[in-house]
Amino acid sequence: MSKKYITTTLPYVNAEPHIGYAMEVVRADVWVRRQRLSQRNETFFNLGVDEHGLKIYQRAKELGLKPQAYCDQQAAKWRELSQTLNLSEHNFIRTTDEHHIKAVQEFWRQAKNNGFIYKKNYQAKYCVGCELEKTESELVDGGCPLHPKQALQIIEEENYFFKFSEFQQPLLDLYAKNSEFVVPAHRFNEIKSFVKAGLQDFSISRLKTKMPWGIEVPGDETQVIYVWFDALINYISALGWPSSAKATEGKPGLLSAKVGDPGAFYDWWPAVQVAGKDNLRQQSAMWQAMLMAVNLPPSKQVFINSFLTSNGQKMSKSLGNVIAPQELTVKFGADGTRYLLASLNTFGDDMDITLAGLTDKYNAELANGLGNLISRVFKLASDYSSTELRQQAEASGEVLDFARTINDFMEVMKFSEAIEKIKAKIDWANKYIDDTKLWELVKNDKDKSQKILAELLGVIIAAGESLQSIMPQTTEKILAGARAEKIVKGEGLFPRVL
Numbered sequence: 001m002s003k004k005y006i007t008t009t010l011p012y013v014n015a016e017p018h019i020g021y022a023m024e025v026v027r028a029d030v031w032v033r034r035q036r037l038s039q040r041n042e043t044f045f046n047l048g049v050d051e052h053g054l055k056i057y058q059r060a061k062e063l064g065l066k067p068q069a070y071c072d073q074q075a076a077k078w079r080e081l082s083q084t085l086n087l088s089e090h091n092f093i094r095t096t097d098e099h100h101i102k103a104v105q106e107f108w109r110q111a112k113n114n115g116f117i118y119k120k121n122y123q124a125k126y127c128v129g130c131e132l133e134k135t136e137s138e139l140v141d142g143g144c145p146l147h148p149k150q151a152l153q154i155i156e157e158e159n160y161f162f163k164f165s166e167f168q169q170p171l172l173d174l175y176a177k178n179s180e181f182v183v184p185a186h187r188f189n190e191i192k193s194f195v196k197a198g199l200q201d202f203s204i205s206r207l208k209t210k211m212p213w214g215i216e217v218p219g220d221e222t223q224v225i226y227v228w229f230d231a232l233i234n235y236i237s238a239l240g241w242p243s244s245a246k247a248t249e250g251k252p253g254l255l256s257a258k259v260g261d262p263g264a265f266y267d268w269w270p271a272v273q274v275a276g277k278d279n280l281r282q283q284s285a286m287w288q289a290m291l292m293a294v295n296l297p298p299s300k301q302v303f304i305n306s307f308l309t310s311n312g313q314k315m316s317k318s319l320g321n322v323i324a325p326q327e328l329t330v331k332f333g334a335d336g337t338r339y340l341l342a343s344l345n346t347f348g349d350d351m352d353i354t355l356a357g358l359t360d361k362y363n364a365e366l367a368n369g370l371g372n373l374i375s376r377v378f379k380l381a382s383d384y385s386s387t388e389l390r391q392q393a394e395a396s397g398e399v400l401d402f403a404r405t406i407n408d409f410m411e412v413m414k415f416s417e418a419i420e421k422i423k424a425k426i427d428w429a430n431k432y433i434d435d436t437k438l439w440e441l442v443k444n445d446k447d448k449s450q451k452i453l454a455e456l457l458g459v460i461i462a463a464g465e466s467l468q469s470i471m472p473q474t475t476e477k478i479l480a481g482a483r484a485e486k487i488v489k490g491e492g493l494f495p496r497v498l
């Protein structure tokens with residue numbers, strides 16, 4: 001049994017849970033459930049929130065709250081998503097967690113001891129929205145293209161710097177050795193060009209008098225650690241690093257099973273990482289260089305998703321086109337929402353969605369497609385021996401072949417392609433019922449209709465198994481129904497939505 005670790009990015013806790021994030025975590029959850037189901041891998045799935053930085057500090061101040069109290073309040077909103085989206089994470093990290101703070105400080109010490117941290121005076125333009133420095137070439141009309149309404153901050157102070165510039169060649173070597181380190185390929189090319197163009201050292205601390213809400217720099221109480229440098233380390237602090245990286249007597253790792261045990265770190269690390277396209281540089285270059293600075297192996301793979309837009313525009317409160325995750329779960333249930341989010345092709349251009357479009361898709365593919373197929377087949381099959389139908393269905397081997405094809409797509413997170421295949425199979429099955437007029441045939445030709453029903457049951461079992469990680473609750477009902485001692489017409493699984 002091998003161990004697989006997947007982590008999503010940490011959203012800033014001050015934001016409201018949004019659909020782009022819901023898509024990211026659902027996709028990670030689908031992948032991790034598939035690992036558990038199909039290959040019996042042991043898994044670890046990390047989620048969490050980023051609680052430090054200037055914008056959180058400023059927002060707490062505006063509300064008259066202590067930053068920690070404000071973070072506690074906000075973190076609860078993000079945690080709720082695990083319930084509403086039926087996520088199966090093992091860990092929910094908060095960057096204000098004690099063990100994370102200690103890990104960040106230890107990481108800093110090691111990077112400094114290895115000679116990758118130094119101090120200097122500098123001046124920079126800083127976008128609080130991104131919590132990133134902006135170079136002149138990145139600005140549009142003198143502002144951040146992602147936050148055009150927010151004035152840039154001018155930072156002029158003495159800070160600690162990370163020697164990012166020293167990692168150009170090591171990063172290029174890493175990319176050359178791992179031909180699918182970043183997926184999809186066009187994002188991989190983008191990051192390669194960025195690194196090839198040369199890397200600038202960046203500031204990794206702020207003066208505490210100006211920005212007190214962060215982790216203190218070890219050995220310098222006047223400075224706090226820059227929020228990105230702090231937050232990225234969560235991917236290893238979640239595994240109990242540094243203590244879990246320490247070997248126990250005898251052989252380290254391998255035998256130890258639990259995350260956080262001494263020696264267990266290398267059983268789990270490196271991680272598969274999932275992120276949005278705005279995180280490309282941070283995840284696939286900055287974080288990888290940081291890992292190299294403390295002699296840790298790079299991430300296993302980084303999957304980069306496109307953005308969601310609505311009616312061709314970025315979702316924003318002022319445009320009134322925001323779709324909240326809760327709106328979807330109320331309307332489509334957890335499974336319906338997971339299906340709709342998983343079916344988006346996130347490796348191409350930005351994806352446009354509207355509530356009306358999602359409703360049509362749900363009705364067409366789940367209520368009319370899969371739901372209708374199941375209720376028709378189960379109803380017609382109720383006069384036949386369930387055992388015989390099932391034996392016939394499973395003997396064909398088609399169920400297995402189909403599941404294998406789907407698995408290949410699922411492994412590389414091509415969920416939209418997996419769903420297309422399943423959908424085609426369901427459409428074929430519904431048409432088969434119409435073409436053979438099966439509801440009449442069952443009255444006149446028992447043998448022939450039994451053969452057809454067995455084929456159709458095979459499609460239902462294949463679809464149920466293939467969709468298990470996407471719709472865990474509903475597929476449990478589908479498979480239980482198809483495998484019951486006596487198949488009966490059951491409840492409607494996907495009620496039509498208006």
Ligand SMILES: [Zn+2]
Pocket residue numbers: 127128129130131144145146147
């Ligand atoms: Zn910005």
